[in-house]
Amino acid sequence: KAGVTQTPRYLIKTRGQQVTLSCSPISGHRSVSWYQQTPGQGLQFLFEYFSETQRNKGNFPGRFSGRQFSNSRSEMNVSTLELGDSALYLCASSSTGTGVEKLFFGSGTQLSVL
């Protein structure tokens, strides 16, 4: 079985631009979560989707949004990028439906905002 696939692997953007990150979960997994990882703040929850519904959103500004498609693939979008958005964005999928148990992570998208 293929693992969680995130594209692109690296992104360089400038302030004010917007970006879209993609995540393909493990086949059969319907729950997809997104986390932001930075050296200073560690792993911070962004949002979780299950069957195209956002079930929870973390404490991030409205510039951060996401969606999930009928095939469980998910995208997240960040508009009006700021320097502080530079981070590793991780996607995780789970078969349990809880959004917290048995998470399988992708390798992440490293976003650099200049």
Place this chain on the structure above:
Amino acid sequence: GENVEQHPSTLSVQEGDSAVIKCTYSDSASNYFPWYKQELGKGPQLIIDIRSNVGEKKDQRIAVTLNKTAKHFSLHITETQPEDSAVYFCAAPGGSNYQLIWGAGTKLIIKP
């Protein structure tokens, strides 16, 4: 809200020795406690997890213990090997549903 504290931030042990990493959580309603290992350039990988109705769980050289009264849980790695070098994270379910709250991570260094 839920808070998870993890110690130490860095742990250096001799190859073959044991390593112990400890986490403390704040929400007494938490009922699931995973440990993840993150290697350079990769996402975190689940290595072991425990539910609140169990006090200890083992998987080969790795074990997790849970003390619900004290609200802490620990990762134990025995007979450490060079491939154990990585950053280890503990986590617990957040106050809101469907999210994990993470510890700050422990960088484990195995000295040859």
